[in-house]
Amino acid sequence: xxxxxxxxxxxxxxxxxxxxxxxxxxxxxxxxxxxxxxxxxxxxxxxxxxxxxxxxxxxxxxxxxxxxxxxxxxxxxxxxxxxxxxxxxxxxxxxxxxxxxxxxxxxxxxxxxxxxxxxxxxxxxxxxxxxxxxxxxxxxxxxxxxxxxxxxxxxxxxxxxxxxxxxxxxxxxxxxxxxxxxxxxxxxxxxxxxxxxxxxxxxxxxxxxxxxxxxxxxxxxxxxxxxxxxxxxxxxxxxxxxxxxxxxxxxxxxxxxxxxxxxxxxxxxxxxxxxxxxxxxxxxxxxxxxxxxxxxxxxxxxxxxxxxxxxxxxxxxxxxxxxxxxxxxxxxxxxxxxxxxxxxxxxxxxxxxxxxxxxxxxxxxxxxxxxxxxxxxxxxxxxxxxxxxxxxxxxxxxxxxxxxxxxxxxxxxxxxxxxxxxxxxxxxxxxxxxxxxxxxxxxxxxxxxxxxxxxxxxxxxxxxxxxxxxxxxxxxxxxxxxxxxxxxxxxxxxxxxxxxxxxxxxxxxxxxxxxxxxxxxxxxxxxxxxxxxxxxxxxxxxxxxxxxxxxxxxxxxxxxxxxxxxxxxxxxxxxxxxxxxxxxxxxxxxxxxxxxxxxxxxxxxxxxxxxxxxxxxxxxxxxxxxxxxxxxxxxxxxxxxxxxxxxxxxxxxxxxxxxxxxxxxxxxxxxxxxxxxxxxxxxxxxxxxxxxxxxxxxxxxxxxxxxxxx
Ligand code: ADP
Ligand code: MG
Numbered sequence: 001x002x003x004x005x006x007x008x009x010x011x012x013x014x015x016x017x018x019x020x021x022x023x024x025x026x027x028x029x030x031x032x033x034x035x036x037x038x039x040x041x042x043x044x045x046x047x048x049x050x051x052x053x054x055x056x057x058x059x060x061x062x063x064x065x066x067x068x069x070x071x072x073x074x075x076x077x078x079x080x081x082x083x084x085x086x087x088x089x090x091x092x093x094x095x096x097x098x099x100x101x102x103x104x105x106x107x108x109x110x111x112x113x114x115x116x117x118x119x120x121x122x123x124x125x126x127x128x129x130x131x132x133x134x135x136x137x138x139x140x141x142x143x144x145x146x147x148x149x150x151x152x153x154x155x156x157x158x159x160x161x162x163x164x165x166x167x168x169x170x171x172x173x174x175x176x177x178x179x180x181x182x183x184x185x186x187x188x189x190x191x192x193x194x195x196x197x198x199x200x201x202x203x204x205x206x207x208x209x210x211x212x213x214x215x216x217x218x219x220x221x222x223x224x225x226x227x228x229x230x231x232x233x234x235x236x237x238x239x240x241x242x243x244x245x246x247x248x249x250x251x252x253x254x255x256x257x258x259x260x261x262x263x264x265x266x267x268x269x270x271x272x273x274x275x276x277x278x279x280x281x282x283x284x285x286x287x288x289x290x291x292x293x294x295x296x297x298x299x300x301x302x303x304x305x306x307x308x309x310x311x312x313x314x315x316x317x318x319x320x321x322x323x324x325x326x327x328x329x330x331x332x333x334x335x336x337x338x339x340x341x342x343x344x345x346x347x348x349x350x351x352x353x354x355x356x357x358x359x360x361x362x363x364x365x366x367x368x369x370x371x372x373x374x375x376x377x378x379x380x381x382x383x384x385x386x387x388x389x390x391x392x393x394x395x396x397x398x399x400x401x402x403x404x405x406x407x408x409x410x411x412x413x414x415x416x417x418x419x420x421x422x423x424x425x426x427x428x429x430x431x432x433x434x435x436x437x438x439x440x441x442x443x444x445x446x447x448x449x450x451x452x453x454x455x456x457x458x459x460x461x462x463x464x465x466x467x468x469x470x471x472x473x474x475x476x477x478x479x480x481x482x483x484x485x486x487x488x489x490x491x492x493x494x495x496x497x498x499x500x501x502x503x504x505x506x507x508x509x510x511x512x513x514x515x516x517x518x519x520x521x522x523x524x525x526x527x528x529x530x531x532x533x534x535x536x537x538x539x540x541x542x543x544x545x546x547x548x549x550x551x552x553x554x555x556x557x558x559x560x561x562x563x564x565x566x567x568x569x570x571x572x573x574x575x576x577x578x579x580x581x582x583x584x585x586x587x588x589x590x591x592x593x594x595x596x597x598x599x600x601x602x603x604x605x606x607x608x609x610x611x612x613x614x615x616x617x618x619x620x621x622x623x624x625x626x627x628x629x630x631x632x633x634x635x636x637x638x639x640x641x642x643x644x645x646x647x648x649x650x651x652x653x654x655x656x657x658x659x660x661x662x663x664x665x666x667x668x669x670x671x672x673x674x675x676x677x678x679x680x681x682x683x684x685x686x687x688x689x690x691x692x693x694x695x696x697x698x699x700x701x702x703x704x705x706x707x708x709x710x
Contacts, residue, residue, distance in 0.1 A: 011038040011183050018176060024163075031161045037180055040173065041221055042240070044685050045156035048230060049122060052152055057131060058096035065124040069141070070094035072117045077110045090138075092119060100132040113140065122157075139167055149174045156225050173225055184218040187243055214239040224686075238695060241687040245477070245699035252481040253703050256319070263459035265303035265315040266435045268344035274372050275339045281371065282332070289489035290329055293322060294336050296485045301340045301436075301461055318461035321442070321479045324487030325657040326622025327494070330465045331361070331597075333487070334438050335368055337463050338417055342374055346435020346460075348417045351424050351453055353444035355380045355568055356575060360596060361440070362419045369417065379420035379429060382568030425452045433457075439464040467619060467657070474665070474689055476696045495602065497625035497655060499633045501609070501648045510605060510634055511553040514585070517603045517632075518557050523578065524585040524603035525592060525623055526550050529611040546607070547587045554585055562588040590616065592623060599627030609635035610644040614664040617648075618657055666690055 015037060016026050034040050055066045070092030079086045088109040090101040101121060103109045113119070123136030141151055149155075149171055158169050215223060215236065223236035279286070286294070300318030324330050338348045350365075352358040362378040369376055418424065418431060422445070434457025439450050442464040454462055464482065475484065502510065514524050528543045547561040560574045560583040577583045579598055586592070586601075590612070604624045609617060617635065624631035637645050650663050687695070 009038075009183055009185070011041070011180060012036050015040055018172065020172065028161050028164045032159065032164075037176060040176055041180065041184070041225075042685055043158060043173070044224065046159045047157050048227065048233060049120070049155045049157055050230065051120065051150070051155050054094075056096035057092065057094045057099045060099070060125050060131060060133075062125045062128070065122060067120060067122045068092075068094060068099065069118065069120050070099060072113055072115050072119060073098070075110070075113050075115065077107055079107075090119070092121060097131055100130050101136050101138065102132060102134050104134070112138075117141075142167075146171050146174070154227050154230060177222060177225060181218050181222060184221055186217055187246065211239065211242070214242065217243060237686050241684070241692055242695050242699055244684050244687045245692070245696050246703060248477060249480055249699045249703040256481040259319075259459070260316040263316045265300070265317045266341075266344065266346060266459070266461065267303055268301040268341045268346060268435055268461060271343055274343050274374065275336060278335065278339055278368060278372060282368075284491065286332065287329065287487075287489050287491050289324075289487040290333055293324075293333055293485040293487055296320070296483075297322075297333070297337050297463065298340065300483070301337070301344075317459045318463065319482050320463050321475075321482040321484045322463055322465040322487070323475075323484060324465070324467065325490065326467045326619055327626055328467075328487040328490055330440070330467070330487065331364065334440065334463065334465060335365065337438065337461075338365075338436060339372075339374075341436035341461065342417070344435060346433050347431040348436045348438065349424060349429075349431065349434060349453060349456070349460075350417065350419045350438040350440065351445070352419070352421060352440045355382065355421055356562075356571055356592070356596065357440065358419055358421050359568075359572060359575065365417055365419060375416040377416055377418050379418060379423050379427065380568065381421060381423045422449060424456075425449060430456055434460045436461045436463065438462075442466040467622065476693075476700055477689060480700060493628055494625055495628055495630040497621060497631045497633055499621065499635065499652045499655075501635045501637055501645055501652055504636055504638045507636065510636070513632075513634075514603055514605065515554060515557070518554065518584045521600075522603060522629060523581060523583075523598065523601040524605065525601055525620075526585060526587045527592065527604065527606045527620060528587070528589055529606075529608050543587065543589055550585065550587050557584040559583065559585045559587060562586055562592065564589060590620065592620070596623050597626060598623070600629075602627065602629045602631040604631075604633045606633070606635050608638050609648055610637050610639040614647065614650055614660050614667070615657075617651055618655075618660045621651070662690075 013036060014026070015021050015029050015034060016023070018037065018040075021029070029035065029040070032043065034043055049067045051067065051069075055068050057068050057070055060066060060068055071094070072090060073093045074091040075089065077086060077088045086105055086107045088103045088107060090113055092099045092101065099121065101123075118141040120139045120141060121133065121136045122138070123133040126132055126134050137157070139150070141147075150167060156170060156173075158166065158173075160166060160169065214220070217239065220236040220239035223232045224240065227233045227236065297318065297320060300320060303315035322330055322333060324333075334350065338350070341348050350361060352361055358378065358380050362376060366376045416431070418429065420429070423429075437450075437453050437457065437460050439445060439453070439462075442450065443466045450462070450464060454460060462482075464479075518524060526546075528546055543563055544561065547559065551559045560578055562571060562574055566574070574583065574586070575596075578586050578601075581600060602624050604621060606612070606617065606620060612620070621633045624633060633651075635648050635651065637648055639645065647663075647667060650660060654660060689696075
């Protein structure tokens with residue numbers, strides 16, 4: 001019964017090694033991402049048709065698509081005089097009624113049917129007199145050797161691509177299963193139950209089973225294609241989804257284990273000699289949530305074993321995800337964490353996704369750390385302090401030749417905080433004694449980038465921060481190798497943010513409203529979506545044109561323009577002017593989505609809001625509501641569809657980032673929620689990140705119990 005021992009599984013062979021699959025079919029398969037036999041066996045049916053019991057044609061309804069079968073009694077193509085329009089019509093009879101099937105403008109359908117054919121038809125009625133279905137899915141019933149694959153059973157219906165026939169594919173998968181099912185190995189010791197489990201089954205198998213109530217992987221693959229009952233499908237899907245989650249968790253735990261085996265925590269977070277004066281002069285008290293999170297961080301930084309989780313006892317460097325909604329005050333937590341490392345005598349690197357944000361952090365940390373005599377240096381793509389940064393070992397003062405490093409070296413403290421964009425990874429940046437890496441807005445980076453920066457040091461502590469509230473399933477999937485701290489409280493004394501969704505025809509009134517607010521002393525953001533991921537020439541053109549409109553609409557108030565193609569110095573100047581309220585309104589691309597902090601800006605207008613994801617709009621909206629004044633966010637929808645407006649209304653109703661992220665995940669899937677940058681995102685065939693939280697947890701527990709990998 002056990003699968004034959006082979007070094008390389010035959011499942012890894014190309015589909016072209018299968019009988020009947022040549023170059024043309026292989027090209028069609030490639031479009032479906034099917035390259036190996038394994039890919040083919042994991043090609044997931046789109047739906048199932050119970051071909052044991054049919055609706056009679058008389059029972060078909062308008063509401064619910066269903067399968068019927070009947071005999072073709074007439075068929076014909078009708079062309080209309082004008083244009084190329086045509087309709088091909090097929091009339092089926094099953095003894096209870098007649099059914100008209102119509103295909104518009106698909107004249108070639110004619111060649112697939114003949115009077116006397118038996119046909120399966122799937123769809124719902126568009127008319128009842130006569131009973132009519134438009135563009136149904138059909139399959140001619142053929143007798144012959146393999147007919148049992150297609151009829152009198154629950155038949156899988158697969159996603160196809162042009163030229164690939166449903167029936168042929170089903171036959172191929174059946175034959176491939178027959179030959180290769182025995183090579184489908186259990187990825188986990190001991191495997192699953194030997195026979196398909198049904199909820200009604202009694203459990204008489206051994207007490208400890210890795211997959212209680214789930215079939216073996218081979219059985220699951222069989223069941224996903226050819227289930228005996230429709231309830232088998234979900235059971236099989238769960239098993240295959242669990243395998244996907246386990247594979248991912250294993251990989252993550254392996255990475256973590258490797259890391260822990262080698263890494264000893266650097267002793268950080270000692271004597272508070274920097275922390276105390278920092279907190280004393282901060283101007284506000286930390287929130288309870290910030291304090292709680294800092295306690296968790298300090299335990300890691302001190303090198304205390306983590307309380308639960310990763311098996312290996314002993315002190316290893318911190319690897320922690322700090323989650324907190326926009327405005328929850330993650331920057332201050334980052335500053336305190338940095339101080340712990342600096343107190344320990346180590347350098348710190350902080351990476352932010354945009355130059356503007358890096359500059360802002362640079363300004364803040366300089367202001368905070370100057371009096372503590374901690375050097376702060378900046379490195380972005382346009383601030384080329386690369387050489388200076390590289391050559392500044394932590395204990396040597398060098399002659400500065402750049403304004404940024406000048407500021408940095410004025411202090412006498414021997415350790416430094418290096419702030420930068422991804423330029424930190426790409427350049428020769430390699431500080432001595434790197435004790436801590438902080439990554440702001442982690443969701444804008446990939447896992448690989450984060451690890452690249454970590455590798456610049458010898459096992460530094462790692463703190464990654466994100467404001468995208470990540471639903472639990474995603475968090476465990478993407479960040480399963482990190483411990484998590486959550487700031488679940490906003491600082492007090494904040495004005496409320498109210499959000500309104502408006503159609504474009506209300507714009508004149510909106511401008512009037514913004515003018516009033518500016519007249520009262522406030523400032524505004526006006527945001528245009530980017531069409532592409534990066535600021536493209538066209539986007540710049542569009543936003544530049546809009547900029548002129550906004551200037552007219554808000555004159556005589558001063559308006560600034562900010563986009564990704566500006567020189568860094570120009571961006572600096574505009575941001576500085578906006579901060580100083582020399583500019584009252586800032587027109588920008590979604591570049592400002594992360595991190596900016598200008599408390600007097602209380603109004604935000606977002607154009608073409610339907611082009612943004614909800615989570616992204618929530619981030620954008622986090623730019624306002626940072627001061628004591630009440631803030632307003634106006635989302636202009638140019639979409640005519642009620643659906644798009646409904647989606648935006650979620651933002652009118654809630655400011656809870658988690659709810660919004662869940663809604664986004666359901667509506668648009670994980671890729672959109674995380675942004676395309678998250679290219680490390682694995683593709684799941686069977687796992688569902690919205691619904692499979694329990695399975696993700698189980699996979700994680702199974703892998704942890706095994707000590708990571710076997
Ligand atoms: P985010 O979590 O979005 O990165 P920031 O760190 O930018 O948020 O903080 C937002 C604003 O709140 C900043 O102006 C910051 O100075 C302020 N802030 C942070 N913590 C507190 C606090 N405990 N009390 C009052 N204001 C705070
Ligand atoms: Mg921030």
